[in-house]
Amino acid sequence: MSITLNEFLFVSGLLFTIGFLGVLLRRNTLIIYMGLELMLNAVNLALVGFSRFNQTMDGNIFVFFIITVAAAEVAVGLAIIVALYRKRQTVMVDELNALSH
């Protein structure tokens, strides 16, 4: 296959950028969370690409840990969002401004 490491890094960078824009521009906390997941996945792709390129297993095992930690993080974060919704009846970040003034 004539696809090299650079193409994978390009896709990974684009995916990270899309997730970044999602985190910054969207107002819904759930969509912001999905943007965070996209960024994590972009990093995973770059790690697997480098791991394959360098012929080492360590990057792959690191991705394994990242997937585990991301699953735990999603569970805790969604529980926080549900607790917040019970208290404030909203998930939009610009209505959650109790700390800003």
Next chain:
Amino acid sequence: MLDFLFYLFSALTLLSALLVVVNRNAVNAAMFMIITFVGMAGLFLLLNAYFLAVLQVLVYAGAVMVLFLFIIMLLDVEHASKVRPDTLTVVASGIGFLLLASGVCTLFLYGGVEPSYFPESVPELPLTAHSNANPLEYTTAARSFGYGLFTKYMLPFQMTGFLLLIAMIGVIVLSKQYTQPNIAGSKDATIKR
């Protein structure tokens, strides 16, 4: 053929990631997120990381997105998301986008990593050939994962188990409705958390 698959999967991933970000409806966004994860699993397959591709579909597209969809349906926030982001946010994210995009473009303008061809991947090492090599050898077999996890990465593996336990306890504590037992007759008073 593999080139075509690479372009197919990366287009699938990037397009559906874009649709996740621009979608008004949170349920549709979650559905496109699943497509993104399946595309990522395809890219992992092209990198000969078969175990990670399976894990990606199982954990992300299976568990995490089901959790997301469940919470979206539970909260029922369809009415929202008509608010435009304010100007300062748009300017700041535009600057951030330009920085990231210039970083990505520099990769191609300066040729990136050279030589960047992937070496031939080893299907599987014989059982006795695993050594205490540092770094571990890359193979496509899932056995390499087990070997790495139970020798070199034993301590992080155990700590991940504790992390999952702590996350589980944290979720239970966060989502429990606490009741105060004996405060002067108000027996059923619930503290909303």
